[in-house]
Amino acid sequence: MSCPNCGGPTVAYPIPDRARTHCPDERAGAEICADCLTVTPLAEPPTDPPDFDAVLTDFPAGEAGAIAASLLGLLDSLALYRGEIEGLAALAEEAGVDVFLLLDRLDASGRIQPHFDIDRRGHQLDQLL
Template identity: 40%
Template sequence: MVCSRCESPVVRFAVPDSYREYAPSEASTATICTRCLRVRPRSETDGTSRSERADVTAVSEAFPTRQKPAVGIALALELCTSLARNRDRLEALLADLEQAGTDPLLTLERLCRDPTIEPETDLERRVHQLEQLLY
């Protein structure tokens, strides 16, 4: 499968039930583009198993190596497309990631420095805005 925006490969992943409210359309499975980081819902009938693990290294080594935090970062990237509309959900998701031992802002900063990706959203600007929002 490829991204409809930039035609780069996408990675399919299962969304944990605890993160479903942060997923596009509250989907149980989603995809993330390996280049523009666009996250889109996937239907249950497309062959993705609910237990399928995200291959985050296919996207970037900046992603956490554990599945749930990696999925959380992917979902945060999608929520970053509109801080005004997604502020409350984004704050809650980032707080959950921090409590689980992941530094989401550091991860986003590392993604900004990854030369293999060209995010759909201006991540550098979003990181700055998130720092102001959260601290």
């Protein structure tokens, strides 16, 4: 599929049950754009394992990657999704993801053009958490 925001390639993934309660609509699946990091909900989760390497070689894999991708999808609305972001960030850390290191790597990639300001959101997230 392609991103509705920029037309870039996307990676579809199922959202782990424990993370669904922290997503705005308790979606079963989503897809993240490898170019702009837009996350779009999916009614049906994919059956194939996600290849988050398409986003970034150092992107977390498996469940940790799904949680991290879901978190990235909410960063453009920090004020609106504060509770959800806090919950997903805690789950990501439990899964072994250093959220701030991931943001730094995404920013340093040079290829990804996020639909939100990573530096600004990283600073705001640091204050929030």
